[in-house]
Amino acid sequence: MTRKVVITGLGATTPIGGDAPTTWQNALKGVSGAHTLTDDWVAEFQLPVTFAAKASTPASEVLTRVEAKRLDPSSQFAIIAAREAWADAGSPEVDGSRFAVCFATGIGGVWTLLDAWDTLRDRGARRVLPMTVPMLMPNGAAAAVSLDLGAQAGAHTPVSACASGTEALHQAVELIRSGKVDIVMAGGTEAAIHPITLAAFSSMQALSKRNDDPEHASRPYDRDRDGFVMGEGAGALVLEAEEHALARGAKIYGELAGTSVTADAYHITAPDPEGLGATRALKAALFDARAQAEDVVHVNAHATSTPVGDKPEYTALHAALGKHVDNVAVSATKSQMGHLLGASGAVEAVLTVLAVHERKAPLTINLDHQDPEIPLDVVTSARDLPQGDIVALSNSFGFGGHNAVVVVRNY
Structure with missing residues (x-):
């Protein structure tokens, strides 16, 4: 019999909240985290896009000076979200050999890497910090969380562009179901609001250019959408085998009932216009959850606000859910937080879990x-979800043709 996987802890640091409860409350209010950037480098490099959605609470206000100095910003966010999720789960006493970490990123330590290059170029090799490599490596966040919490059963780092955070949840569920572990700290993190990423995404026409109106720039499904808004932060979920959670008397938010991962094999950046890979992912995740299309009441959509990205997701939802898609409350929370790249799937999964648990759609x-x-049926004012047994989906799609979906069921 397949082990049931439940969610017992949540953590987040995002552009609309320094923790999961604040992020959730602001997601219900419709708060925008996008603002004009005040960094000197915006003018220095004459960036065509001058706004982004920075984390609402700087990591330096949460971590000690020593911790912050030894971690890339992406790892700083990961530690903050993971510690919150662990405390929310009751800081359980667990067997480290049965406890794993799956913490994803799309880009990793870009600030550390490029700061080190500036140091090398301007001041010479001897001035490059000895912690540069462990800080820049993409697995740095997963390793830092593993060290911090004593997880000894593996520290895994899915790197699948904007599907990374959701793929981390998929991998965590597989680990628990395999019987190899009882508990996993799963999540995703990103801190890539940097001149090079803003310039590069702008160059490929992926970012909104509404410099005069940042708060209204991210507009998924809107006829006048013109690109996504860069965001940063992290989301974390404590996942457990049901029997492990019950044995320690844990509170349970819901069941992570199904997951799936597919690939388009279509184009390095553009999604399959017919949404075929996404459709397979949606159908496979529902099958994995032993759920029917009619069980779905809510979707936290990938919905980045790009002209070419939003429609294939609709095509896939229609193909997977049929006419029932008209009865599903769809939330596009990137409209508030921007696009957190490798962290987006984890943060949106946190919101999906809370939507099912609290019976509200953001x-x-x-x-x-x-x-x-x-x-x-897009949710434009906070909406109650039905009582009884319900299912919600959280979708993530990334450059490279990555598709990942998780299914959350009430517990």
Whole structure:
């Protein structure tokens, strides 16, 4: 019999909240985390996009000076979210050999890498910090969380662009179901609001250019959407085998009932316009959860606000759910937080778990003129979800053709 996987702890640090409860409350209110950047480098490099969604609480206000100095910003966010999730789970006494970490990122330590290059170029090799490599490596966040919490059964780092955080949850579920571990700290992190990433995404026409109106720039499903808004932060979930959670008397938010991962094999950046890979991922995740399309009441959509990205997701949802898609409350929370890249799937999974647990769907903001080619039932004011047994989906899709979906069921 397949082990049931439940969620017992949540943590987040995002552009709309320094912890999971604040992020959740602001997601229900429709708060925007996008603002004009005040960093000197914006003018220095004459960036075409001058705004982003920075974490609302700087990591330096949460971590000690020594901790912050030894961690790249992406790892700083991971530690903050993981510690919150662990405390929320009751800081359980666990067997380290049965405890693993799956913490994803899309880019990793870009600040450390490029700061080190500046140091090398300007001041010479002897001035490059000895901690540079462990700080820049993509697995740095997973390793830091493993060290911090004593997880000895593995520290895994899925790197699948914007699907990374959701793929970490998929891997965590597989580990628990295999019987190799009883508990996993799963999540995703990103801290890539940097001149090079802003310039590069701008160059490929992926970012919104609404420099004069940042708060309204991220507008998934809107007819006038023109690109995503860069965000940063981390999300973390404590996942446990049901019997392990019950044995220690843990509170349970819900069941992570199904997961799936597929690939488009279509294009390095563009999604399959027919949404075929995403459709397979949605159907496979529902099958894995032993759920029917009619069970789904809510979707936290990937919905980045790009002209080419939003429609294939609708096509996939329609293909997977059929006519029932008209009855599903769809939230596009990137409208508030921007796109957290490798952290987005984990943060959105936190919101999906809370949506099922609290029976509420968070807002999509900035939807002034819904694209007629995307006729979803989009949540534009906080909405109650049905009582009884319900299922919700959280979707993530990434450059490289990565598709990942998780299914959350009430417990």
